[in-house]
Amino acid sequence: MDPSAFDRQVRLSIYRAIVEDGRPPTAPELAGTLDVPAAGVEDAFRRLADGRAIVLAPGTPYVWMANPFSAIPTPFEVRVGDRGYFGNCIWDALGIPACLHEDAQIRTFCPDCSEPISLEVRGDMLAAPAGATIHFAVPAAHWWEDIGAT
Amino acid sequence: MLLFRSGEHVDRWSEGRGLPTGGVLTPEQCWRLARAWFHDRLSPDWRRRTPEEATRIFGEIGLTGPFWRLG
Numbered sequence: 001m002d003p004s005a006f007d008r009q010v011r012l013s014i015y016r017a018i019v020e021d022g023r024p025p026t027a028p029e030l031a032g033t034l035d036v037p038a039a040g041v042e043d044a045f046r047r048l049a050d051g052r053a054i055v056l057a058p059g060t061p062y063v064w065m066a067n068p069f070s071a072i073p074t075p076f077e078v079r080v081g082d083r084g085y086f087g088n089c090i091w092d093a094l095g096i097p098a099c100l101h102e103d104a105q106i107r108t109f110c111p112d113c114s115e116p117i118s119l120e121v122r123g124d125m126l127a128a129p130a131g132a133t134i135h136f137a138v139p140a141a142h143w144w145e146d147i148g149a150t
Numbered sequence: 151m152l153l154f155r156s157g158e159h160v161d162r163w164s165e166g167r168g169l170p171t172g173g174v175l176t177p178e179q180c181w182r183l184a185r186a187w188f189h190d191r192l193s194p195d196w197r198r199r200t201p202e203e204a205t206r207i208f209g210e211i212g213l214t215g216p217f218w219r220l221g
Contacts, residue, residue: 008194015192052198068188089151094181095188111152112159112166119153119177124185128177131156136173137164139217140208 009034010044011053014066019100022085024063024071052144068095077107090134097121153177173217182211 013033017025027045031038042061049056055065063071068087070076076087078096080103087093090108097104106119120127154160157174164171175183186207190196199207201220208218 011196012192012194019192068184068191090153091151091180091184091187094184095191098181098185099188099191101189108153110155110159112154112163115155117153117155121181126177126181129155132177133154133157133160134151134175134177134180135154135160135164135171136151136175136217137169138172140173140204140220 006040007044007047007053010041011048011066014048014054014063015069018066018069018071018085019083022083024066024069027061068092068099075108079105079107091136094119094121094126151180173213175211175213179211179213183207183213186210 010030013030014024017023017030025033027042028038031041034041045054045056045061045063048054053066054063055067056062057064057071065071065088068091070086070088070092072086074086074088076090076093078085078087078093080097080100085096087096087106090106093106093108103123104121106121107116108119109116117129117132119132154163160171160174187199204220205218208214
């Protein structure tokens with residue numbers, strides 16, 4: 001299999017695991033599933049990260065973000081049926097029902113006053129509290145300079 | 151990218167951190183952006199958006215100007 005086809009398979013396997021299990025696989029876990037050497041999967045993780053298809057936790061081969069999903073808990077909790085996920089930000093939280101093409105409830109809180117805020121996606125429609133406002137602090141050209149902070 | 155109760159809360163939070171107010175969207179705009187950006191993320195054929203494609207998506211949602219310019 002050529003590297004790009006293998007990387008596509010690895011990328012899809014990461015997403016499949018997140019959707020089904022709620023977390024990304026480690027390279028050895030995925031290597032076992034695909035019946036390939038773990039080092040090859042880890043190399044694919046790094047190529048995917050270099051191509052900004054995923055984000056690895058700094059200094060590790062572990063998947064931190066496969067946007068819109070976060071591998072770690074965040075203040076952007078997304079419930080889809082009986083499954084729960086975390087988005088990396090409010091854009092990503094809304095991206096979870098968008099990529100799953102399913103209804104969802106999103107729970108977060110106002111960073112200014114800590115009041116809980118809920119959003120609901122039903123079909124193509126979004127229900128949000130009156131006045132709710134989304135803020136991007138970092139200009140688009142700088143998003144990837146520190147994606148965790150973005 | 152954070153969700154606030156209102157624009158006043160954005161302003162107060164930004165001032166408290168000495169930050170200029172960045173890009174402000176309605177939840178509906180962000181939902182449209184999320185659908186345009188992520189609808190195909192689980193497709194085998196997904197590929198990263200080019201800056202030109204991203205700029206077009208931003209523009210369709212009304213996100214224009216230097217803040218939304220990539221690269």
